[in-house]
Amino acid sequence: MEFLGRHHEEAASAEEKERFSMALDALGFIFALGQTYGFGEYRQDVAAKGPPVVIAAFDTREEAESWLQNHPEPPHHANILIAGQYFLTADDPDINHRAILRDPAFAHYLKEMIQEGLPAPMATFNTLEEANTWLQSQPEPPRQVFVTIAGEYHLAVYHYRIKLRALYPISMAARSAQEGEAADGV
Structure with a gap:
């Protein structure tokens, strides 16, 4: 955080400052939600060139659809498995639309x-x-x-x-x- 903060202050342009602000905010978000360990696991997985991370698995599409439609805070752009196949969640709260899409x-x-x-x-x-x-x-x-x-x-x-x-x-x-x-x- 100190490194990013220092570079944020030294940034030459407003655009560069915004990029550092976004990185600082992302880390702050991870810390605030108590996801420090999860983030560490994610980084280990990326370093090991692991497969795309999944957040849930279901036997049927119907189970997945029910889960997504009833989720109080539906994930957007997250991988799930349905019968061993990768799918992507989508949520557009502005039009109250949730969907599950094939993910290659x-x-x-x-x-x-x-x-x-x-x-x-x-x-x-x-x-x-x-x-x-x-x-x-x-x-x-x-x-x-x-x-x-x-x-x-x-x-x-x-x-x-x-x-x-x-x-x-x-x-x-x-x-x-x-x-x-x-x-x-x-």
Whole structure:
């Protein structure tokens, strides 16, 4: 805070001062809401190149819609999972409109990992059940590691904000891209 405050005072332009003010306000907001630890976890996740953070998970879209419509302070532009797929929340209080939209962020994340080159898998399994048993039995789940299941690469993820362990097939990136193109064409 001291660093930002000093640079705020030394800023040459009003625009630069406003940028430093916004950064100071963002930190003040984090502290005021008691989210210091959450922010620290978020920074660790960013440094580890973790997948997009999710704030909630639901089995069905209906459950997610009900949650969003009944939320006293609906999140805007936050990732949620519905049946293991990434979606984005939207809220426009001016017109009292809330929505859940498909979010290709995770598919893009997987594509980027593929382009960078997949590392050797941490473990290999014959079935999804074996892999899930392994993932659920980890005393401290890995934030993200690669495993193979029946020869196919999967990303094992721990969604720390919601305490959820999940396995995502790398082929999800291609499938999600195709679904997105189909939805765009409709």
